[in-house]
Amino acid sequence: MKIRLAADLQPDSIVDGEGVRTVIWTQGCPHNCKGCHNPSTHDFNGGTLVDVDYIIDELKSIKNQDGITLSGGDPVCQSEACLKICKEAHKIGLNVWCYTGFTYESLLSNPMHLALLKEIDILVDGKFILEEKSYDLYFKGSKNQRIIDVKKSLEEEKVVLVNKYINKKDYSNHYEKPNYLFI
Ligand code: SF4
Known part of the structure; x- marks a missing residue:
């Protein structure tokens, strides 16, 4: 199985999720x-086709990582392809963060997307909205985006945000009447 990548794996990132992470x-x-921030990644014919098994072998050989981040x-x-990578990452003790421009809710109705969701620990969802851009946010670019605990959200059948990443000022600005659980 192949996956199209924009760049080689990037180990040791501390800005693409919690801990030390290898970014894909x-x-x-x-x-x-x-x-x-990354328009060169838009073209579906761009980048390089890479064998998923190569990525898995690389993940096994890179030391001292807490997890992987799909971006x-x-x-x-x-x-x-991402599902296969996530499953193997979990097998070797790496947690999984994933960034997507889709919303969590929109992924639930597609069986393939749902299967992927079930192998993701933390999802950062939603498009980047320039007007809501802030440097005050943890691990996301604009206030509309959410940092979601996927497993709890699936269990509770509602979006469960990761409380420790909520900037209170931004939270109160964006959600007047939150309909979320916080952990
Ligand atoms: S989801 Fe938006 S911000 Fe992210 S790569 Fe795509 S166009 Fe860029």
Whole structure:
């Protein structure tokens, strides 16, 4: 199985999720967010096709990582390959973060997307909205985006945000009447 990547694996990141992480930069994104920080990753024919087994072997050989982060691009557009990577990452003790321009809710109705969700620990969802950009946020670019505990959200059948990443000022600005559980 192949996956199209925008760049080689990037170990030792401390800005793409909690802890020390290896980032997998997927190629291809349909969202075209204004102000996107990474427009070279949009082209679905760009980047490089890489064997998923190569990525898994690399993940096994890279030391001292807490997890992997699927970013891009939009990893959900290559769900099948990402699912295989996530399963193998979990087997070797790595947790999984994933960034997507889709919303959590929109992924639930697609069986392949749902299968991928079930192998993701933390999902950062939603398009990047330039007007809501802030440097005051943890691990996300704009206030509309959410840092979601996927397993709890699936269990509770409602979005469960990761409380420790909520900036109170931004939270009160964006959600007047929150309908979320917090952990
Ligand atoms: S989802 Fe991410 S990669 Fe895609 S256009 Fe938006 S900011 Fe850029």
